[in-house]
Amino acid sequence: MKKTLIICFLMLIFSTSFAQEKNAPERVRTYDVQHIKMNINIDWDKKMILGNVETKIVPLADNFSEFEVDAVAFKINFITDRNGNRLKYDYDDKKITVILDKSYTPSDTIIYTVDYNCVPQSGLYFVYPQELTPNYKKQIWTQGEGEDNRYWIPIYDYPNDKCTSEMYVTTDLNLQTLSNGYLESQTPAGSDKYTAHWVQDKPHSTYLIMLGVGDYDIIQDAYNDIPIQSYVYPDRLADGMYSFRNTKEMVKAFSEKYGVMYPWAKFSQITVTDFIYGGMENTSAVVLNERAYYSPEIEKDYSAEGLISHELGHQWWGDLTTCRNWNEMWLNESFATFSDALWSEVKYGRDEYDYQILRNGDNALRVDATTGRYPIWAGYGSVGTNIYDKGSVIINTFRYILGDKFFPSLKTFLTDNGYKNVESQDLVNAINKTWNSDPNLDQPPSDFKWMFDQWIWKAGQPEFDVNYSYDAANKLVVLNVKQTQKEDSLTPVFRTPMDIRIKSEDENKIEKINISQREEQFKISFNSAPDFVEFDYGNNILDKSKIDRSVGDIYNQILQSENAIDRIMAIRELPDKPFDRMITDVLYNVLTNDKFYGVRNEAASALGKLKRVAVADILMKGYDIQTHPKVKREILKALSNYKDEKVLKFVLRKIKDEKDDYIVSDGLDALVKLAEPGDLYGYVKPFMHRESHRNVVMGSVADALKSANKVKSDERIKAYFKEIGFGVSVPSRLRADVLRGLRPFAKDEDVKSLAKKYIDFNARFVKSELIALLGESKDKSMIDFLTEIKKNTSDERIKKNLSDAIKKLNGEK
Template identity: 30%
Template sequence: MNHRFLSIVGLVAAMTFTGGCGVFKPRGTGEAGAEKVIVGKTAPALADALPAWAPKKHAFNPSRTREHDLLHTTLRVSFDWEKQYLHGLAELTLKPYFYPQRQLTLDAKGMDIHSVHLMQGFDGTALEYKYDGQKLTIDLGKEYTRDEKYKLEIDYTAKPNELASGGSDAITEDKGLYFINPLGEEPNKPQQIWTQGETEASSAWFPTIDAPNERMTQDIYINIDPKYTTLSNGTFVYSRQNADGTKTDYWKQEKPHAPYLAMLAIGEFAVVEDKWRDLEVNYYVEPAYESTARKVFGNTPEMMEFFSQKLGVDYPWAKYAQVVVRDFVSGAMENTSASTFMEDLQLNEREVLDKSWDGIIAHELFHQWFGDLVTTESWANLPLNEAFANYSEYLWAEHKYGADEAAYLHLEELGQYLDEAQTKREPLIRYHYKDREDMFDSHSYAKGGRVLHMLRKIVGDDAWWASLNLYLTRNKYSDVEVAELRMAFEDVTGHDLMWFFDQWFMKPGHPELLVTQRYNKGQLQLNVQQLQDTTYSPVYRLPLQIAIWAEGKKQLHPVVVEKANQTFTFDVAAQPQLVLFDAEQQLLGTVEHEKTEEELLFQFRHAGHLAPKLDALSELQEQVSRPQVQSIYKEALKDDYWAVRSTALSILSRLKEGQVASLEPTIKQMAVNDEKGSVRAEAILALAGWGGGKYQDLFRQAMNDSSYQVAAAAILGYASTGAADAKQRMAQFEDESNEEVVLALATIYAVQAGPEKYDWFLQKLKSASSGELYYLLQSFGAYLASNSETNTPEVIAILGGIAKEHRLYYVRAAAYQALMVMSENPEVERLMQEIKAQEKDERLLQMYEM
């Protein structure tokens, strides 16, 4: 699963607010991540203070004890759209796992259980059972041994909306089954039904053993109106017309998978057909996006071939489908053979110019091996699913787009983990957690991916892929823990890797290194201190390389850092021009290594990796007025890789106009001609920040750019000039539905508009997608604060409804924050108290108390 939330507008959204949720950016949407690429410096914890990130003490969480083995599930389902119920008949085939059993306990959340029968052919014997709303406990009528199968039929009604709300930052709700616009009352939204099983929410729509160490085959018969297209796991067998005017679609999953990977999706989808080798590869989207679906998902067959060839294990399922749904509760989900994606992957012709979703597409595809074919035995071992899926984004970027694009993704992920590490440091594999949803964090994803990258560097590419092949073939269709991954690598390489897995998977934290150097009489001494708090983290063993340039020549020296304070000595004929610690830039951690201006200039031009180039630009920004420093910014603005150009622009835009006068003509040309839309947009915003009055014509022209990002930046730039016709030009875009443009206008209207824009805000609030709505509410709150006459009962009711009822907790939070600007109103104060009293999400309750 990809859990990170979408940053809708990159640069434009950053101007609206800074805040709370993690982001998942499509590749190329902007440079919001550019500032994170410079590795931060983390001070060691004080000896007498408990760090904010200190690992918390929680109860031990083992894997689920297996008393029964669920072999097969057959589901026959129909739906009550008005009540938002699923009516189901579940037929489960089981046997005791090892020890004889007379009683079976199933997960079945929030259901009405109508009957339970033991089946012998078509004959059923009613069984006694107890049901507490969460667990269904059945007396089997006799004791069964592990050699005896038995079949149960359960007649039930699932009522997902009557479940208590739960979820996490990764998966914002856990009710399993979702009806979208069930009564068709929302004019801008299709009617859909879809499921989301991870972590243990499949049991909210069918009775099962809802644990990742369980596996079953399945048949699903979906009874529905013929106007809808259905999707589920496995192979589509047939569609049968029924006498009552409905149809029944039959989907068959012949290979076993975990219950949390079961899925269905129902809607009026256009199905865009593709293929990989002889397998169907289909993309399910709303009809309005049929023409662009292949532009979004079209690299999927190439990804399947790339991963199959590299792993030596062909894609293992009967087909691969990808479906985009409305109001999804996460970024995407790797259901076996049928991944589900959030609506943001539906793009029009202009939007595909700016955005690539290859990362999230690769992520869910790689899960079909790592997570679906081989599954974590417990949520404590979640990185065995998510770290691999995260790292697949790097592998694909490296293969398809080159080393710089992969390196940029690596730096974004490293920054994401280091951000989280300011307040949280846990082992990757952690059996002690408060809630299984807590496992879905930047440790399991971003840190896990970076740890796999280091493992790949240590063993080498041939051993890396051979080890993954052994891991997959040895453990296919089974559940695993981290030791099985370690043993696969050890069996291939012949090396004991316990030291690596212990320090990186089983211990919290990361190395925090201070590197100093001294050169004297042909010898370079490099001192490396590990400053991390060893109360919680180990003294790391770090195999890496040191690159030394002297007299224009580069030498590489492999070393192993393994002490808290360690000095390495190298023979170097002349004063080094540059010493680059961790020459391959593969280390997960922070490194403080002070360099002179001359060394940084040399580093930018010669280091050969993206991170040192960006680091040099950042470190030299205070000296940008010096001609020799300004020269590398001129080079950076013309660099072949977009992120270097973008980072240079981002740094330069923070400086005063007079400091960058000589670079301004280049930036003006970039605003018009750069091949990357996000770079053109950043150049426009830089010019606007320096007082863009003299660039009115440029901004006016850019408002018609093919890129929505550029148009949105130009709208902001033109509004900042105070041009007499600015309001009229803004009004020309008010009917635009693109999020970039809508949020740019909202940013302007929040501080410049009066009551005349009241109706525009309300119309956009009603039509916004969930991600857009979150940001739009930020601007609307600012608008309400400066336009008290618009604080109407209608507005209060709309915000109250969102704060109470919206399915996404962070959107509810944004609506509550907008209400706060009117909290002096007794009616609003009472409403906020009602919202607090009704809210069940602990994250929001903590925020509301603050």
Template identity: 30%
Template sequence: MLHIISNFAGMSMKNVLSVLLCPVLLIFNSCKLFKNNTTPAPTAVSEAAETDSNSALKLYRASRTKEWELVNTAIDIHFNLPERTADATTRLSLHPYFYSVHSVVLDAKDMLIHSVSDNKNNKLAFSYDSLKLTIHLPKVYSQSDTLFLTIAYKAMPYLSKAGGSSAINEDRGLYFINTNHEEPYLPVQIWTQGESEANSHWFPTFDNPVFKSTFSITMHVPDSFKTLSNGTLVESVKEAGDMRKDVWKQDLPISTYLAMMAAGNYAISKESWRGREVSYYVPQEYGAYAKDIFQHTPEMMEFFSNKLGVDYPWNKYAQVIGYQYVSGAMENVSASLFGAFNLKDRRELDDDNNDFIVAHELFHQWFGDYVTAESWSNLTLNESFADYSEQLWTEYKYGEDARAAYWMQGLAKYMKQAKYNDPALLRFHYMSQEDLFDRISYSKGGLILHYLRSLAGDKAFYNALHLYLSQNAYQNAEVPQLRMAFEKVTGQDWNWFFNQWYYKGGHPVLNVEYLYDDPGQKLKVVISQVQPDSIGLYILPMKTLIINDNETNETWWISQHKIDTFTVDYKNGQKPVVVPDVAHWILGEWKENKQPREWYIQYKNAGDHISKRFALTALAAYKGSDTTKMVYEMALEDKDPVIRALAIGLYQYENKPKISDSWKNLLGRMAANDADSKVRSKALHALGDLEEKEFINTYEISINDSSYRVAADALYALNKVNHKRAVTFARALHPENSKANALLFSAATVISMDGETNDFEFFKDKTMHVFERDRKTFLNAFQSYLIKAKENETYTAGIDFIKEYAIKNIAAIDGLYYAEIIRNLQKYAQSQAKIATDKEQMEKWQLRAFTAQNAWASYKSAIADEDLKEAAAQVEKED
């Protein structure tokens, strides 16, 4: 699963979401921390979360005990769209795993259980506590017996308050999107989200990865809907009342959390891979872009199949997009579900395609689905591999520099979390399994796999993965099985590697001193491990580049010593420059005492993306240095667009008068002509920040660039130097007809600055046509528009409109988001009333403050949720 992880591991869902609001809201906004809302799993033998945090972290999380072995799960489900419930029957076939048993305890959350019966229609006694369904059997069942259960029930996923985490916002399992038609332009959808243990909200089961089952899922839906589930659509029959019955069958066993459903008025596009169907389900308005949204999918299937030596293991591969999705994407077997942020037209995809997330979920079809982690403690076997697949695909499709840039992104994400929480990759002690979906399991795990690949070599790496997959096909696995696969293939002991990277937390912090001895013609490179003693010392093999009159590579080993010293001879009197870990295998922190000259030589000679990137970043500390300026100008000519963009972003712009004409001219040339859209965008934005009027013609031409991002930054730059011209261009773009994209947001920002009454309908109507994070971004401009609104009536209408959305979403975090905009406007109006220099202005702002205050009070009085009440009170407290 790919989660939109906020780098706030250990925080509750509400804590994280509230922090995420902060960059979006403008003017007087402050972050609000919410009370923890992570719902712990029911207390059980293994994966349970205790309410007492200290006790929970001391408790060893064993794999869940299997008293029963699931064989088949057959679900027949009718959806009640307006009330967001479902009437269903689930039939289970199962047998005792080893020991004889006389009861069955199933996970079944927030259901109304009507009856439980056996295959002869005999009613069975049961007890139910809203989390667990205990079925009391009339006899003792042994391993050779098969039990058939039929459970009739109503699934009520919205009955209780949802739990969640920083990675998966809610755990309702079954979601009904806009089934009351409250949003006039949002499609009606139904979809499910099973990970980690949420599928038991819509069918009784053993909700844990160690349980696998075949499935038959029958959905009764309006005939206008398309459906999707695991496996094959084996039957589709029209029913009375414009309804239809679709039957999907999954004949190979899958973990219960990987079962899924989706239904809605989707447009479906199809391709094929080796004769198997590859399909894309998107909202109707994006039907023309479906193959572009999921571009390269068949090519990825071929690439991964060839690399792993294991063909894509399922009968089909479908990808579907769900609105209001609670995370990033989910690797349901043969049918991955993606969040709506992946909906893009071709111009957006040219700026930023969906390759990384498509590769991530596809690779899960092997790592996570074909072979599944036995317990959440072993989550790295799922998520680290999916994370690393993004690097593998990037390297294959876009080259080594692009892969290295991706490696740097992973390192930055991991280091962000490591500052406050850096546990072991393989974790048997945790409060909730949800806490494991963090940058350790994802980013750090992916970085570790790259190190492992680099040490083992490509052939050994892929052979070991092939062996691991083949030995554990359709089964569960633990980390030691991965290690043993590498040992079997290579004949080497890999305990040293797994012990330090999988079983302990932290990372190496390496201090490198370069001690030049000119009389002795030697350089001593002293590498010290300075991480805390509690982390321990590492064994770190690495490739090192030595630059003097030529370039040579050596293999250096840091061997669990506090200090290691390496000696390099001068050649022909030339001081050598050393780039330790030039292949960039080691995930950790490097601190070097290189001077500008050494960084320049590293940039010029090392040649690889990361070495150049480190040089640019280090040189940024030497403001005004001639060497720095020279290297940065070299970087603008670099073949790697990421390096070019980085140089633009890192250049010192604080003192505008001191920016040289040569640098400005370089920016102007790149803004107009660079082949890469991200570089053109960066250059335009920098010129806008510098308020350079000389390039106004470039700005106006670039507003029509094929890239939305470039066009948006061109409009930004034009607005910085000539607002009147910018407004003319913004209106000519007809943003009212645009889908959500960077250019729409830029145009709305420019238009908002005039506060014209005639623009109110544009802001109101567009808000209703954009959704989720796009709506929040657009509301930045709406908020700015209301601040500038020339008429009080317009201001009041805008406040009422936003208040309506806040109250419409009163039970959700979005409601508070909308309400905080009202609160921002109130505080801004109050501040303006205080500094007003004439009575008319003072009365205008006092009236506006009063209007916003009343709207905030209306929202607050409508809140029923205690946590949201507390959050709203915190908003007021922090004013």
């Protein structure tokens, strides 16, 4: 699953969805699911699924006389055995307990069928026009992860089992269908419907079962006879062809890099309306948020390739091999996030890969400092905390440590564990097997469990204090390294190799040291005093380092480093040094001349941290000569640290006629820090209805107005938020964002009335905001209204929203 498109918002949702108690136990299986055959009929008028699902299972122990099946809020018509005989069952609206006619053993195969109907509130979503969304077209999409397929299919709904599956889905003739595996047939079903038969003939976990239905054009491609299909809206065909143009090349790249050919019958991806995440990696049939569409004009600002490559990477990491419980979910998500970076390397070069890993590391350090310290393995906290960005950075560290054994180790893991459920130890075993099977190994067998002990099962990262000196008499660089992080049960003293680069005019040396103690000294032979010594050459280790060295040393690293990442790491040291004019000169030189946009970004960011008024002039001087919009945007962010009238006027002037949506958006964000709150409304007014890609401009307008309203309530802001929040054909993400801004006005009768009127809005994140508005209203008469809704709600997330709102109305914390 991917959260790139709306990273902070989705991290919150995902973490909430998978919140669990410490060391949540793995679900114990009593039977093995072997095959599921689903017959799905769609009643569009009632938003109902009419289902008949046959499942083949094998008991895992003797005396097997009853078993549980997950199914939420179903109307069960009957359950039968393989011969059509009715079976008894108990049902509590969440689980069916099927009572068999006798006791069975593991030598028996049991086939049972559940005939039912349901109106799903989760797992399967109907998209359709409502009063505020008359532009919506009929659509169905599903989201099974974490355990939500139980809302529309009676199944064993936990990842630690795999089975084959097939689906017969009957729908309107004018609509396309998509499900897992290959399309076996399409047959008429009356005068205006047809039945599509999809077959997934290789085992996968049940949360990966999917269904998509809607009006689509299908872009066809292939790699090695593997069909590649992109389901796109007919009116977005050109954008779809551009957005998904590199999918074939991605399939080729990952097949080659991971050493295992793409493992499924086809690769399909389908864009849908109001998807709750960025994407979902259902086996061979990925669902993508419709914000994946983009055009060449904005590609320097935004691309969906990260999303597409992430979900494609999951076809190996998450689908071919699947975490056996949610604590092991990093094996799915960290490798998919790494796949995104790996694609950047394959397509755009090592600098792009390094910069992506660096920014993932920045996010990991930010989470560690703000959310709390948790391992990547999720047995000690929320599953969503570190499995994405930090996990990808640690995989990069494994790549550095294992060297040319890294990708062969991944191939061993995928080959040995294909179509199975896995845990972290399986990856340890694969690495050890690969490393120790090398016939040229001239040392005792190695065990790489130590990498997992400190980086996967424990938490935090090393924090280094580093200094060096040159011993001219003995021609040695003397490097002193101290780990300063607090050692406790979760955070160890780390053991890690580290590359040290030492460079002079006549000599260039890369020395690998091995750090393992709290304090250590390393002596490295070098013939003359170096121009610079670089600690962690290549940025292979996630750490927080304080390096005591001269500004001249840093300058030399910036000027003499061939790779962008090494110039960036030196630039990041400069804001902490005592200010002098040479720092600004060097940073301006980088800002205007470095060939890689990421280095120029970092120079702009560093200038923004110097916080001297004269530096603002340097940033403004550098703005107009930039050709990459991301650098212009970074300059605007940096300028927001300089609250000065001339800076404010500069930003207003630059965004006034700017055509680039993302530059305008970042400029509006800068105004929040540069302008007086009372002036913000007037400054953002020209942009209040500007359409933009992913609605980034109106989103920034909303953020600015929220900030202004915190200082002083403004009826003009309320009117704007009402207009957008309850407007017709407003994109749901923007609507939800704006509704959040109405919370300070939640007590007003007009806001309450509108929130109550549209409480059944058909998008979860919008409905959540409407519930929150009523919860903030301080109107106790809303308690009965919300309580009644809660009685008829099966979606646990919406139930929690309702409970929180009711508690707030009751004055509870």
